[in-house]
Amino acid sequence: SNLPLPPGPKKLPVLGNILDLPTSFEWETYEEWGKKYNSDILHLNAAGINLIVLNSIKVTNDLLDKRSAIYSGRPGGVMVLELVGWNWLFLTMGYGDAWKERRRLFTRHFHSSGTSVHRPRETLFVRRLLAQLLDGPSKGLELTREMIGGITLSLAYGINIRPSNDPFIELAEHAITGLAESATPGLFLVDALPFLKYIPEGIPGAGFQKKARQWRELQQRFRTEPFERTVKDMADGTAQPSFVSEALDALEGVPDAKRRREVIRDTAGMFFAGGSDTTVSAIHTFILAMLRFPEIQAKAQEELDRVVTASRLPEYADEVDLPYVSAIVKEVLRWRPVTPFPFPHLLIEDDVYDGYHIPKGSIILANSWAMLRNEEDYPDPDAFKPERFLKDGKLDPSVRDPTTMAFGFGRRECPGKAMALASLWLTAASILHTFEIVKPLDKDGNPIEPDMKYSSSLVCHPIPFKCIIKPRSQEAERLVRAVADNTH
Numbered sequence: 001s002n003l004p005l006p007p008g009p010k011k012l013p014v015l016g017n018i019l020d021l022p023t024s025f026e027w028e029t030y031e032e033w034g035k036k037y038n039s040d041i042l043h044l045n046a047a048g049i050n051l052i053v054l055n056s057i058k059v060t061n062d063l064l065d066k067r068s069a070i071y072s073g074r075p076g077g078v079m080v081l082e083l084v085g086w087n088w089l090f091l092t093m094g095y096g097d098a099w100k101e102r103r104r105l106f107t108r109h110f111h112s113s114g115t116s117v118h119r120p121r122e123t124l125f126v127r128r129l130l131a132q133l134l135d136g137p138s139k140g141l142e143l144t145r146e147m148i149g150g151i152t153l154s155l156a157y158g159i160n161i162r163p164s165n166d167p168f169i170e171l172a173e174h175a176i177t178g179l180a181e182s183a184t185p186g187l188f189l190v191d192a193l194p195f196l197k198y199i200p201e202g203i204p205g206a207g208f209q210k211k212a213r214q215w216r217e218l219q220q221r222f223r224t225e226p227f228e229r230t231v232k233d234m235a236d237g238t239a240q241p242s243f244v245s246e247a248l249d250a251l252e253g254v255p256d257a258k259r260r261r262e263v264i265r266d267t268a269g270m271f272f273a274g275g276s277d278t279t280v281s282a283i284h285t286f287i288l289a290m291l292r293f294p295e296i297q298a299k300a301q302e303e304l305d306r307v308v309t310a311s312r313l314p315e316y317a318d319e320v321d322l323p324y325v326s327a328i329v330k331e332v333l334r335w336r337p338v339t340p341f342p343f344p345h346l347l348i349e350d351d352v353y354d355g356y357h358i359p360k361g362s363i364i365l366a367n368s369w370a371m372l373r374n375e376e377d378y379p380d381p382d383a384f385k386p387e388r389f390l391k392d393g394k395l396d397p398s399v400r401d402p403t404t405m406a407f408g409f410g411r412r413e414c415p416g417k418a419m420a421l422a423s424l425w426l427t428a429a430s431i432l433h434t435f436e437i438v439k440p441l442d443k444d445g446n447p448i449e450p451d452m453k454y455s456s457s458l459v460c461h462p463i464p465f466k467c468i469i470k471p472r473s474q475e476a477e478r479l480v481r482a483v484a485d486n487t488h
């Protein structure tokens with residue numbers, strides 16, 4: 001093409017920008033570069049690989065949404081993922097038939113009966129969480145992580161998850177730690193240096209080889225063990241309804257059943273792989289924000305007391321009458337995005353945009369972090385301010401909804417969005433209604449302030465912090481125990 005590439009930092013021969021590329025909190029550097037080069041679309045080159053960074057909602061919508069037929073690939077042959085063997089997750093698959101088949105299977109499960117598939121199970125697990133918090137007020141972070149793991153595994157496999165130390169949750173957690181680490185955006189650059197692949201394990205600096213071997217073993221167990229358990233439970237007649245049981249039932253008499261069974265097995269893995277760490281990150285940010293801003297917590301509790309009253313727990317049907325709680329959920333997703341850089345897309349054909357040539361094979365990085373903090377839509381973006389979404393006591397539809405950016409874009413948009421929002425909303429409403437989130441005290445009786453730091457990875461988490469989640473009143477404690485007794 002005779003057209004120029006989008007602007008970006010000066011490139012060295014062969015290496016391109018590889019020496020300039022940030023390896024942590026990349027989204028912040030790319031936002032700064034956007035300002036420096038006065039462009040919402042940037043071009044970088046990592047030793048021959050074209051990277052296109054999109055820093056605004058307009059450019060991202062124009063390309064990833066409106067031209068999604070050519071912007072929905074995934075960078076193939078990501079070496080680290082291949083080494084660990086995660087290519088069976090459809091999150092990592094290119095835009096082709098294998099991806100389409102799995103994505104269709106996944107979404108059909110939720111579309112057929114909508115929210116009734118996941119909400120009852122989410123309600124059960126959230127209520128169980130409340131009872132567990134009574135006995136472990138300082139274990140909020142661990143208990144919410146186990147709860148989300150339980151919801152995703154239960155919906156995928158119908159396995160009866162133990163309230164704590166469940167072996168399937170532990171296996172899945174360990175396996176996904178490997179995925180999260182190996183999929184960190186900076187590590188994509190290892191692909192630009194393919195010789196790293198051949199360095200023997202013992203050599204210093206090649207530690208990732210050894211890690212990759214351990215991660216591979218866990219990945220293989222995660223792929224098969226929970227699925228085989230459901231198959232066994234179905235044979236014994238003890239299986240609870242789940243994605244796997246319903247999809248396998250529908251296979252009766254279908255040709256090609258062996259291959260399809262493998263497709264079902266691998267699609268089921270996406271529930272935990274896509275839905276666990278992400279939703280946990282959002283819930284932990286919610287807890288952190290409530291700890292840091294007690295006045296916002298109190299306002300939400302005032303709303304809950306008025307609408308739900310102390311005699312019962314919040315339910316999904318209350319959502320429309322609890323705009324402040326809903327605004328908190330939106331602000332959680334905006335203020336500290338779970339995936340500041342969603343999983344990269346790949347452009348599968350040459351394209352032209354705004355007078356720029358965008359080469360086929362470019363890796364597209366949509367900077368959700370920059371979009372969710374743009375000052376035009378969200379003045380004073382650093383502040384945690386649920387009020388920005390409200391007008392006259394209602395959600396204000398004229399304020400851009402962060403959920404249109406927090407869950408990715410185009411045909412690759414997160415298919416678990418509704419489930420994630422439901423889990424997050426009910427957890428937030430239920431904890432706020434019955435508990436108070438407070439800072440623990442040090443030995444001198446002073447409150448321990450959370451340091452508000454975050455990890456830099458594909459899925460970002462607050463660095464673990466201390467908090468106490470204690471019942472708001474004896475009445476609240478009695479209510480939680482009574483409901484828990486009825487749920488078991």
Ligand code: HEM
Nearest residue numbers: 091270271274275278279338342407408409412414416420
């Ligand atoms: C707060 C929670 C969540 C957030 C922030 C989140 C965010 C994302 C993002 C940003 C993507 C990439 C989109 C893109 O490429 O443009 C994605 C993909 C995906 N998510 Fe989620 N997600 C969440 C929860 C869930 C849940 C609960 C599930 C399943 C039960 C799930 C399943 C998936 C799957 C299967 C994909 C791959 C889609 C594809 O490549 O076609 N996610 N998610």
